Amino acid sequence: MLYQVLHGVVPPLFRLVWRPQVRGLEHVPATGPVILASNHLSFADSVVIPTLVPRRVAFLAKDDYFTGTGPKGAFTKAWFEALGMLPVDRDDPQAALKSLDVALEVLREGGAFGIYPEGTRSRDGRLYRGRTGAAHLALTAGCPVVPVGLVGTERLQPVGSNLPRLARIRVSFGAPIEVAGRFEGVPLGRARRELTDEVMTAIAGLSGQEQAGVYNERPALA
Template structure:
């Protein structure tokens, strides 16, 4: 575990030097206990950036194959993901998606912070897409508060298709925690309403144009 800690100690100052992040609302993140950070998704960089500017470790899910790559690039990817607290999961069919949610629920039941992009994949046009209800399933199953997060500028720093980020300025805004009580009505309706509430809070922080439809899922984040 020493190597990932050393990698994180290097990544934090490098992140601040390269991206000069303007971070707002860090005080909204509880310092301990389970919490869900629900963020918009503009770039592959988002899941790396949020854990490096948050006041506590945040676990995001990452494709299992990212942890098994060979050669120097595979080692670098694996070390970086481990340094930011990423959790390996399979990707693909519905069962894999459910396994991913169950993995996330275990993270929360351990009293940790878990990060999720409710849109499911990166927005390719800058709009904020309809949220998928996995975020609400986690909130209702765990009882954890949800902190909405807006990340701005990462689409310019690392656009879709770019292999590496370039220096630039980014903003991360953490909103006030949202708490959801026991479901009223059907479970499906409760999840949908909670998800819409979360996406409204993200939109208020990001100022993005809204899209009424779901974003197309891609093979990578």
């Protein structure tokens, strides 16, 4: 119920204030399981995509956002749940496996799941090599992957900023990459890698980013 209320208010307000350029939204299937695989530039990415897509898109979020106390904690939890966010404990050694299980549950129920194949935000604007989690999900669920290219969201909410800023952004949705029947007889590891590289090439074409050719690693904690 809260999702319907927020989705009736937030998207028009977002378009009015930020006037995002949105291309290819017709490529997102209206129903059925689908993966939205995007480049990752800002914390705001997980808000921008669900705000612009007409159907509910589930993203994973740190479970800290769901466990706060007091009025602020309650509001934060309600906000993230309304956006379709799903909590995951990133400090759990099994978090990666558990997150894939959560994603598969969403897809098996016919939902849309958003994922960043790079694994973490790009700190220099380049597009990093994709990890194979999205391909694993697509091949397991037998669902298409819609590549998404974001431009300018790093200016919308820079690292360390608590509030969004006025910035011009562009969100481009590419044609769905189908997997059904394409990788029969191909070893699973090779199929995941080939599909991942295809998705990342499509994202690069949409975002215009230089491809780094290496994996993006999380910065070491001080």
